[in-house]
Amino acid sequence: MLPETTSPSSGLASLHARDAWVFDLDNTLYPAHCNLFAQIDVRMRAYIARFLEIPEDDAFRLQKRYFREHGTTLRGMMLNHGLDPVPFLDYVHDIDVSAVPDCPALVAALDALPGRKLIYTNGSVRHAENVLAKLGIADHFDEIFDIVAADYIPKPQPEPYRQLVSRHRIEPTRSVMIEDIAANLKPAAAMGMTTVWVQTPSAWSRHGSDGDHIHHVVDDLGDWLSEVVAAAQIEAEER
Structure with missing residues (x-):
């Protein structure tokens, strides 16, 4: 309890x-209602789609699978696809924080x-x-x-x-x-x-x-x- x-x-x-x-x-x-992660989510999907050269729908499914399996999508991409984390982090966190x-x-x-x-x-x-x-x-x-x-x-x-x-x-x-x-x-x-x-x-x-x-x-x-x-x-x- x-x-x-x-x-x-x-x-x-x-x-x-x-x-x-x-x-x-x-x-x-x-x-939480600021929902900054919605912006990060969209940018993450786009980055994965470009990096793996796959449709964004497939990128989204992979993104969520790696999040569940590895704790972060980034970790899954690093372990399974050799992703360089630095440009990934720079890109996905380039968001508008004015809602805060x-x-x-x-x-x-x-x-x-x-x-x-x-x-x-x-x-x-x-x-x-x-x-x-x-x-x-x-x-x-x-x-x-x-x-x-x-x-x-x-x-x-x-x-x-x-x-x-x-x-x-x-x-x-x-x-x-x-x-x-x-x-x-x-x-x-x-x-x-x-x-x-x-x-x-x-x-x-x-x-x-x-x-x-x-x-x-x-x-x-x-x-x-x-x-x-x-x-x-x-x-x-x-x-």
């Missing part, structure tokens, strides 16, 4: 002083939240930088650990999680990981991280949501982080 959506009265204050906060990017830092709305609550909460903040994404650094710039929060993040840094091994494979904590000297038991895809939180919880699942309507994101690897369930990240900050302030005033 999933934990209920939390509030300032349910122990959130203890999270405020965590040493590191690891954030997923897409559909986590901005609402401003989120003053998120900006204020990140500003008030101590501890290092990192992005961990199956996308590219360039894509992360574009989204963070649109949100106006790029300055809040110390590092971006992308699919290239992960040696193109996608979440939720455990190996890149180990690389992340080793490279950036993260103590898992003093850290929080926030994700919209529930299954991606399993390796983080196994390492000792506190996990936060940002719910979305996507059936894929809900896959793997059963189990005790999800510690907090939230609907809006900005609002939830604001509750964490408020809970810590209340606790400090009561001392």
